[in-house]
Amino acid sequence: MLALQLTITGLQTGALYALTAVGFSLIFGSTRIFHFAHGATFIIAAYLFYFVNVSGYGVVLGIAAATAGAIAFGLLLNRFVYVPIQRDEGSFFTVFVASFGIGIVIQNIVGMIFGRGFVTVQTPLSFSVELMDGLYVSPLAWISMLCAVVFFGILWCFLRYSNLGLSLRALADNPELVKAFGLNPRYISACAFTIGSILVVPAAIISGATSGLNPAMGHHVMLISLAATIVGGIGSVAGTLLAGLALGLAESLALLYVDSQWTEAVTFAILFLFIIVRPSGLLGRSAAH
């Protein structure tokens, strides 16, 4: 029973990881921008929802505000930080440092505005229901998994049946050539940032209700996203989804065998081994040189 419970818990966690990670993976996979501030997007979306919600404007407006905030942040960052750096042929590391810096800025600004402590979105949906003896599942768990399925479904179709998916891959391969095709690389990367930022919104909102928020949690979110992206294979949406779920499950099921302070180590041991044994990730294209 415990194993079943932990599996469901793991799937819930994994669904949220996957959603956040896919956003990062999509952005990184197509623009090669190491968007470490993706964690900050998460924080912004989560706190905007929280703010609108506690101010009494309700869930729908909250979601709208969170989505708008996430997109705006992603696009502005791309336009005013990443684009200028890339123009000077900055290495992906230059971008990483800038992005990390922005992450710190956001964390502290959010801390100054909303307080550095813990806030939580109150909703009856986070209370677990006993499904059978000893198996408790909260409605949010189902919502998380549903969100993951729906968002991935939409994303999958979108990438598959619109040419944007192709454009994103083309951009990753050769940004200069994209121009010669008559496409605008700026526009494509803006699309990547928009979609990637939208994808963190459900995870951010749900996390606000399940595990609560504090401005420093963007960091952790980011690390997990990164792990899932690599384990899944950079640029592979399906791979990242699987990896996100797998990491969530591993983290949860590891509790059966080890103390919880080792669970994070389990996640990152998986990451480390994956890179050594199968650098291209679960479904990625070959990455070893």
Add this chain to the structure above:
Amino acid sequence: MSSSVVLAAKNITAGYGGHPAISDITVELRANEVLTLIGHNGAGKSTLLKCLFGLLESESGIVAVDGEDVTGQNARQISDRGVALVPEGRGIFPSLPVRDIFSLGMHASGVPKKEQADRIGWVLEILPAISEFMNRPAGNLSGGQQQMVSIGRALLNRPRILLMDEPSIGLAPKLFQDLLAPIRALQQREKLSILLVEQNVREALKISDRAVVMKSGSMIWEGEPAELEDNERLMELY
């Protein structure tokens, strides 16, 4: 020979980071002709092509398509006027299968979905070898195969004006001929105008109506290919 000018550069000066790579270039591509542009390495041929296709902003001068000023327009706008570019180097996306590169190319230039299959069929008639590797990632193809894909992609737009930057690099002679012959045929059948940049002068001149020679960023000669062929002039000019 009709003498209406389809693509023209007037007094173009352009370069990178403040250093002009071409200065005060004037060149005219006439309707239904193949114009070959030759010049030593670094003469500025590719730079000129980039200016014409809106990939590089010129510092001064005018670019005109069909007599209309298109200076400052981007590649998309220029390609909408029926211009296509086969870029220098390998014009492919390594991770995309050939089929996807084609559909992306057609999407970029707004070819309706319905028409796409027909166009691919049409290109495969001109470059039949491509059908052998339609579904393989372009990165795994040999250099020549990649070049075919790049040309095929440009043709899919059914351009009236085709700019090609050293398509022969890395191509076996037969392949290059196999490429040039249908292109020439196509050009005459469809009234195409082609601006060809080539180092492989001998082959290129065979299909050319006119030639221009560039040196160190300037135009130094213009005339009939026959004057260049088997001519000491050529060596002199380089």
Add this chain to the structure above:
Amino acid sequence: MSILSFGTAAAEDHTIGALFPLSGPNATYGDVFMSGSDLAVEHINADKMLSGPLSIAYEDSQGLPQPAVVGMTKLVNVTNVPYVLSAFTGVSKAISTLGNRNEVVAVNGGGVGPDLAALGEYFWNVIPLVNLEVRAVMPYLIKEQGIKRVVLIYIDDPFGNSILDELESTLESAGGELIETMSVPTTAQQFSGIAAKVRAAKPDAVYIASYGAQQIQIVKQLRDNGVDQQLITYSGYLVPDALALPESEGIIATGQGVNYNSEDPVTKRFVADYTAKYNRAPTAYNVNYYNATYLFALLAQALEAEGKEVTGANLLAKRKEIGTFDLVGGNVSFQENGTLLFPIQVKTIKNGKTEVLDTIDFGK
């Protein structure tokens, strides 16, 4: 810089230092601590207790050792303070060597790890350490609520480990049983898995030993995930953020026994002014940093009266000499190891406020 500090007992500006987490994940504590010490400064200056105005130089420790050492060095060498308010176990341990070497008193009013009792002469605690809290609450619960089987969720650091030790021995001697222990890393955010394990263990009560945002998350997630047993925790939980959490309802927590209703003037004034100034009831942390600051003023006042310089060494000597002080919460005395002995209260949280169930006084 050094010339200034040769000034004698004539009208003199006094500055003490404080190493609080002002940024980072624990910054919420910084605000809590400051509200206590700032109020003390207001009172001290209003009363003109010292020859010149007192001020506090705050340095950001981020709750981490290295920034704390840098801050401490600055306080010791640049600001030249004789007395530093410290918080957090890691910070306190890291700066204790500097304090001892430079004869600067460091006073802890926030950390409750038992190893804080052994950091040398110049390290004082104006807070009862957590082993006392465990020793107080478990026998009470076993007796009053019939709790026997306890699960412990603890943070895997010296603090958490000392609770583990204390809980094991206390439960054994009081007739309870520690049926399962689960340690969590400091950075963990997700506890639904832990909740599942807790439920599987079927305990009577769950003891939670963590701090900062984390313990609030543990409580919330346990409740969300169907753990409806009694939750027990320690004084570190009693911060506004936690009290405001609906899931906190009914939790049993211990804390130092500050009798806010005490009639003594220091306590009365503190409670009245604190409530007025911050518009909320004070907590033990506010009290402790108020006390720590106030303690300095008392000692410095005594030194000035004797015409002695206010140095760390003199403050230490004076504290040993006086021994017992009138601070918020009554007349309290220091143990030999520099730790204040306070009674411990067992409280429960009702409607966002604490309600005292019992007071256990070890001193008597």
Add this chain to the structure above:
Amino acid sequence: MEAYLLNLVILISIYSILASTLNFIMGYAGIYSLAHAVFFGVGAYAGTFVATHFSASIFFTLPAAMIAGAVLSLILALPALRVRGEYFVAASLGLQVLAVTIFSEWKSVTGGIGGLIGIPPLDIAGFEVFKPNQFVFVTVVGLIIVLFIINRLVHSSFGRSLRAIRDSESAAAAFGKNVPLIKTISVVISSALTAVAGVMYASYLSFINVESFTLDTSVLIMAMVIIGGTGTQAGPIIGAALLLLLPSLISYLDFLPQTEIGSIQQIIYGLGMALLMIYRPGGIVGLKKQSGGGKK
């Protein structure tokens, strides 16, 4: 004041060693490691272990720390041989997180999160060094030696090989370079020298715990290198000085509200990182990269 300055110089020297050793693998070999703090920690713990259990003499502590760092760095070399770029970054990140867990759990050696207190001062041939005005010499001399070693390596055939490997691994191999071996050696050297900084740090602070060796430290060191100028000699030192002084300088700005000063400091730090990367991507010392420049 003086002691405070000395204190800063000591910390800057120690971090300069860290930044320079990271720069050695990052700037010259193209190995972007986010696990540098691990070897810093390994050095600190190993040195402390030897100092408290056997002898505080640097003739024991330093070699022990360097060997420990070198041996453990083979774990880092493993992914470095297989992958590059962002994949290696992720691998080193994994190693960093794993190491932090081990540092906090292996309590008998590391003291866990509680850390180790009362670490003995450096013992140099019987002479105990702990006062800032003495310690400063040790760290500055240490830094100079490390810089000298790195400088020699970088300007030798070894350094050229490293850069060649960074630019094109397959071409380097085609010209006879044993790529795995050279990469491994560079990681080992870098880690062993990093461990030296660990020993100094531990005995200077006399207290260490896992919090000094976390991912944040690794990122800080990396920021020092990048902000100062990757692949330059002076860059890492300038970066280290700047990032360590920044918080102190900001705390002198009295007009800032006390309660928010920590946040403001962090915001300035973060913003500084971003702006610098936008306007000087090559770092403070590095050349401002020109756009374009030759054909690709």
Add this chain to the structure above:
Amino acid sequence: MVSSQVDTQEVLMEIRNVDRAFGGVKAVDNVSMDLRAGIITTLVGPNGAGKTTLFNLITGELSKDSGTIKWLGQPINRIKPFQAARAGILRTFQDLRLFNEMSVEDNILTSIEANSVPLPMAKSQRKARREKVEYALSRTGLIDKRHIRAKDLAYAERKFLSMARVMATDARLWLLDEPASGLDPNSYEKFLEILREEVKQGVTVCIIEHNLDIVIGISDRIAFLDRGKLLADDEPQTVLNDPDLRAIYFGERT
């Protein structure tokens, strides 16, 4: 640069029944050929014939599916690229792979420092090394560009740098993958001149080339590959006049 007396009949490298497939594509199919000392062997063949792949198999960049390769009489079947280089087999790449961030001079220097160990060197050794670098720089006309980063060079200069790296070494066998493609006639004339000069001094060259002028201009022997199979390995005249091969390669009807 090895010695000026070379026996042009000596077989330096013996390739026997070498196979390599990528998925279903047989890139190199049962190829057997010899590389003889002191001559230029040109590998020609249509695109995708497997020429580059053959180079990769020789230097160990790719592993063979089957077959053997002998170098100076010794089998080198499981050789790694760096070992091949140390044994005297050097190659260039179709896409150049210069050390882009390094100066022209350092590019050449590092290419002749195979073992990378920074041991102190005798003065004479250092001098010899210097001379080799100067030689390569001056022969390729890069003397003035010695301090420029490789990636800032113009196209032709990059091609010449790729050659200079090889020229400075003591390698006996050069495998050159389309070293002259894209060069203008002036430049490739200069390139051919360099190559002939080097061969005269004793190196052995195997070159992949498409440009007919170059093929005719330099080949001592031509090996013809098509779809992975070696169709001919003979005197230039024989190969160039073979009607079947002409049809495949030059597209002329018989």
